[in-house]
Amino acid sequence: MTRADLAAQEAHLRLLKAELLRADGKEHAAYVIFGVSRIASDPFTGEGRVRLLIKDVLPVERDEITSSDDRHISWKTNRFVSLLAEASRAGHQVGIAHSHPTGPAGFSSQDDRNEAELARLAQNRNGEDALMVSLLLCGTGEIQGRVWTSPDSVIDLEVIRSVSQNWRFHRREDDACPEDPAMDRQGLALGVSFNRTMKSLRIGVVGAGGTGSPLLQQLGRMGVGHLAIFDPDHVEPSNLNRLYGATHADAAKGVMKVEVAEREIGRMGLGTQVATFNEWIGAPACRDALKSMDMIFGCTDDHDGRILLNRLAYYYLIPVIDLGLALRVADREGERVLEGDGRVTVLEPGASCLICRRIVNPALAAEEALRRNDPAEFDRRKAEAYVRGEGNPAPAVVSFTTSVATMGIEEMIQRLQQFRGGAGAIANRVRKFGQVEDFRPGAARQPCRVCNTPTIVGAGDVVPFLGRAG
Structure with a gap:
C-alpha cells in the first residue's frame, strides 16, 4: 500500500485560502505546481509513501472560467495542458485546487469524474508516472487533498503540513487512540x-x-x-x-x-x-x-x-x-x-x-x-x-x-x-x-x-x- 501526504509553505496555504474562499461566495479554482518525494519504504511501516511539496499556486483567471456559482465551477483546460508541458521539463507535477464555500465538506461525485479525466490527460501527456493532485478548501476552512495515481486509482492525503514560523498539521481524521x-x-x-x-x-x-x-x-x-x-x-x-x-x-x-x-x-x-x-x-x-x-x-x-x-x-x-x-x-x-x-x-x-x-x-x-x-x-x-x-x-x-x-x-x-x-x-x-x-x-x-x-x-x-x- 502507498500512503500520501503534503507539505507546504504557510504563505502558499494563505494564498490558496485568499483566492478560493472569496467574499462573493462562489467556487473558485487554482492550479498548483508540486515537487515530489517518492519514498520506497517508510522506516516505521515498510510501506511506500509519496509526499507532495507545493512550489507555486496559480489562480484560474476570470477569462478561463466558463461558469461558476456557490455550488460548481467549470473552466477551460488549455492552461492545464501547457502547465503539464512545463512540469515535464522541470520534473514537477501539476494539480488543481478548488473550493466548496457552501457545498459538501468533501469531494463530490462531479469532482471525481472531472479529476479522473484530468489524471488521464496528465498521464497521456507526461507518462504513467505523472500524478494529478487535487486540493479542496471548504467554507469552514478545512483543507483536504488526494492524489490520482491513475484515472482509476486515488489516494487520500493523510496530512497536510505547513512549514513557516508556526507549524500546523491538517489531518484527515483525528487520532482516535485513548489519551495516555x-x-x-x-x-x-x-x-x-x-x-x-x-x-x-x-x-x-x-x-x-x-x-x-x-x-x-x-x-x-x-x-x-x-x-x-x-x-x-x-x-x-x-x-x-x-x-x-x-x-x-x-x-x-x-x-x-x-x-x-x-x-x-x-x-x-x-x-x-x-x-x-x-x-x-x-x-x-x-x-x-x-x-x-x-x-x-x-x-x-x-x-x-x-x-x-x-x-x-x-x-x-x-x-x-x-x-x-x-x-x-x-x-x-x-x-x-x-x-x-x-x-x-x-x-x-x-x-x-x-x-x-x-x-x-x-x-x-x-x-x-x-x-x-x-x-x-x-x-x-x-x-x-x-x-x-x-x-x-x-x-x-x-x-x-x-x-x-x-x-x-x-x-x-x-x-x-x-x-x-x-x-x-x-x-x-x-x-x-x-x-x-x-x-x-x-x-x-x-x-x-x-x-x-x-x-x-x-x-x-x-x-x-x-x-x-x-
Whole structure:
C-alpha cells in the first residue's frame, strides 16, 4: 500500500485560502505546481509513501472560467495542458485546487469524474508516472487533498503540513487512540491537541551523542510517536560524562550509540516507535528515512552532515533544528575561565541557511567527505599539510550539552504550540553561558544557492540526491 501526504509553505496555504474562499461566495479554482518525494519504504511501516511539496499556486483567471456559482465551477483546460508541458521539463507535477464555500465538506461525485479525466490527460501527456493532485478548501476552512495515481486509482492525503514560523498539521481524521495518563500534566500545560500532535509526529535525530542524547530523552518523555535516530559511532569511555543511559559496559563492548538510545527510549514504555541507522546520513540507506520525517534535529558536529541537512530542509520542506555547542577554556588576566556558546538554528523556507550564517565551512566539509570516502588519500594530504589533522578533543560538560538540547526542544514547542505567542519563533538563538544571556544573531541576505534559490525550495527528488555530486 502507498500512503500520501503534503507539505507546504504557510504563505502558499494563505494564498490558496485568499483566492478560493472569496467574499462573493462562489467556487473558485487554482492550479498548483508540486515537487515530489517518492519514498520506497517508510522506516516505521515498510510501506511506500509519496509526499507532495507545493512550489507555486496559480489562480484560474476570470477569462478561463466558463461558469461558476456557490455550488460548481467549470473552466477551460488549455492552461492545464501547457502547465503539464512545463512540469515535464522541470520534473514537477501539476494539480488543481478548488473550493466548496457552501457545498459538501468533501469531494463530490462531479469532482471525481472531472479529476479522473484530468489524471488521464496528465498521464497521456507526461507518462504513467505523472500524478494529478487535487486540493479542496471548504467554507469552514478545512483543507483536504488526494492524489490520482491513475484515472482509476486515488489516494487520500493523510496530512497536510505547513512549514513557516508556526507549524500546523491538517489531518484527515483525528487520532482516535485513548489519551495516555503519562501525558496528562503535559496536556495541562500545552493542551491535549499538543499531545496528539506529538504522538503522530515522525522526528529524526541526527547524532545521538552529547546534545542528541539528552534531546532523545526529552522527546521520548514527551510522547513522540516515531523517532528515527542516525549515528555511525559507538560508545567510548570519553562519552560517558554526557551520554544518557550509556555505561562502562557499553564502552567496553563498543555498543553503537543508536542502540543505547533505542534501549533507553524502550525502557520508558511510552509507546515510541524507534528506527535506528548506524551509518552516516549521506548513505543511500538513510534517504527514505530522512525524507519521511516531519522535522529533524541536527545534533551532529561534522560540517558535511550539516551541509546535507541544510539542503534537505529546503529541497523537501522538512524543518531542521540545528544544535551547536562550543566550549573553550580561556585565560583572562591570569584567571582560567570556561567560555561556552550554545546555538539553535531553524532551517526552513524563509529562514537563512547555515551557509549564509557562516555556521558551516564548505572547505572543512570537503575534507570530511574525503576522510570518509578515501582515507588513504586524506592521510596523504594530511601528511603534506593540504588538509587539517584531527585536532585536540573539545571540552564537554553534560549540563551545557543538556541545556542546548532543551533550547532545541523549546523551539519545537513554540512552533507547534506558540507558548511564547504567535510571533515568538526564533530562527537563530545563541546562549552565552558565561554571560547568562541569549542573543539573536541575524544573517545578511545574499544570493545563496540554497535558501535563496526558488528552484531548490520544494523541489523534492532530483538526481543526484539534493543536487550533491558526492
